[in-house]
Amino acid sequence: MLSSEVDVAIINIMGREFKIKCPKDKINELQKAADYLNSKMQEVQHGDRLIGIDRVAITAALNIAHELILEKQSLKTDFSNNGMLDKRVSDLKQKVDQALASLA
Numbered sequence: 001m002l003s004s005e006v007d008v009a010i011i012n013i014m015g016r017e018f019k020i021k022c023p024k025d026k027i028n029e030l031q032k033a034a035d036y037l038n039s040k041m042q043e044v045q046h047g048d049r050l051i052g053i054d055r056v057a058i059t060a061a062l063n064i065a066h067e068l069i070l071e072k073q074s075l076k077t078d079f080s081n082n083g084m085l086d087k088r089v090s091d092l093k094q095k096v097d098q099a100l101a102s103l104a
Helices: 024-046 053-103
Strands: 006-013 016-023
Touching: 006 024, 016 024, 024 053
Parallel strands: none
Antiparallel strands: 006 016
16 A cells, blocks of 8 residues: 555544544544444443443443444344245246146
8 A cells, every 4th residue: 555545544532532544545434433432432431430441442342342243143144034035936936937837
């Protein structure tokens, strides 16, 4: 990657500013990810203001990882259901073809 394609993005998480090197065309995505992480960390901290920032970060990361796992499982289920639907359509097509062949 050429240096002209990389920029430094400034993101804020829990009131702290971070400078992150990022491809220029991905800065918007990085900002959305930072905003999401910030909101998750604020949710964790909301219940206990005395909790350490490292514990807040780990808990938020675990919550996000759990969401990702559930989403992946959902996608697998959707693909599996699509596979079953394809098989049913194929079976029905075969039955229709057999029925039409018997009429000929």
